[in-house]
Amino acid sequence: MAKRKRLTPAQPSYLSAAPESKSALGAPLATASAAPPSPIAPIAQVASDAAAQAALSELSAVLEKARADGRLIERIGLEQIDEAHLVRDRLEQDEDEMAALMASLRARGQQIPIEVVQLEDRPDGKTHGLISGWRRLSALKRLYAETSEPELATIKALVIQPASARDAYVAMVEENEIRVNLSHYERARIAVRALREGVYPNQKMALQGLFANATRAKRSKVGSFVALVEALDAVLMFPVAINEKLGLALVREITRDSGFTDQLISHLRAGRRDTPVGELRILSAAVSEAEKAALTRQSEPENVEPLAAGPRIREPLPAKDERINTQLAPGLRLGYTPGQHRIELSGAAVDERLIQELRHWLSQR
Template identity: 65%
Template structure:
């Protein structure tokens, strides 16, 4: 038998220096991707920054032009920033709006302007959308749901106080048909607050898009507002025909105003129909007196206009019993006056220690 050859054991060192490799079935090793060159990294970063700047600029321009809808807390909005043109609200209409917002949410944004240096902490002044704002406040008071704690708003930047008033009037003219009395009243109040120089300019500025004949009728109602605003309870119920008849009577006999005011103050009026009947009766009485003195019979008057919707005063709207006047005295000084509360407020950048000392000196000499 042949002698077997003795085998030496395997040495581990034979394979220790060999590079690791995968089976041929696993395929070749992946080739590492080359790192980008520094110039490419710089170009990519610059491109990203330019895109972000462009987006930021577009958003800023959209907000400045009033094209961006924002959510603003209800307690940050001052609904008395402008004198409201709407005097009363129909409760049925308001309930319908509340129900709509409760089920579908706020569909149309309101319009606001930024406020600065306000003592009450308000950051936004209401331009248009009073009914939507009121409906949301009512819903939040009833439910305390977070979805009703804020309002969708467009932030606008009117060029002047005149432009702000025009924006409010035009928005309400589109959505709700205001009465001639309400239109005339906002013209009177805008003049009082120094927004317009004359009543004619106020009418032309606020109702520039109205036909001349309509603007003339609103101007006639200005006489009615100036004469009776402090004693009327339901002025929006006065029809165009009745209002113009009252204005004609005032023009023919200025003393008619004092007699009518006395009669209104001494009469109980719980409904619009009560006040309308009194106004018509006063006109009839004047015509009867004219007949007795002249001996002629005036033309027959039509039956009193009766309109008895469920009305409520507008919260924050200036009324004779709770009038509030706000005036932008200068670019840096705002004056607020609340007769019923016996209160005057000054706010703005011009309110400083020097102004305080000047006021003290003036009050002592007054």
């Protein structure tokens, strides 16, 4: 009788993972028949990569949106910031306030970021221009110069993108108005400089744009100080020390007497004014002298002219406090203030040839 061949069962590993063999102590034993882990399906891998890429793109878009909106705080090297990117409204810094700010930065670090705008293709290597935060930047620069600590070599900043030069100037002015009040002279000076830079077409729009949140009375006082800035900014050494009462008195005399400005400039240049007190003494004396002269003229009898036969027609007077600023030609801008009897020409087109042509034209009038 033929001997039957005994059949063995199929290997379990062909259909499923083999059960782990255990030693007598219960520890699993490695067997040669253990199946390798099954690979991830290609479609699942593609879906995973696509999801990761989408998440990364979304995160990048969120960061770019935050940076564009000025909500992303970055650390920027102190040497990379151009603090003269805008004409600053602050003329001087109180040393006691600066010392207090430096002590706070040293003890608690920088709590409030500055605002900067990104610059491109600057030959000096500056990458950002300062919009607001000049005091914090100055204080950190002093601290870094004193200590050379690496953590003080950078500053926290919000990189903003102003829609126009007007927005940049308004951001600077509002930041200083909120934190530390400026003098009327400093406010008027930034309005004058913004007007000369062509940011605003006239003085009224400059005051309304830069000080939109100020009261009408405050804007009026700042507008009065504009005449003082235009007349004496080149010669004054301590203009911030001029208080409101003295400033308005100076403006009154400047607009009333066309020769007052020249006389005052002569007194300032000849006088001793190495301190604010010395300069204020010269200014106050000039105002007192002008007021006495005005009273003397009022007390003298005036020659009465005979009445004309016909009715007198009153001619309209130009607004004395309204400055006109227009672009005459490429590179040539004209500024005119009727109350100051002054015409200013500025721009790249102002050269020797233009001066000669103006002289010839004026001589033929």
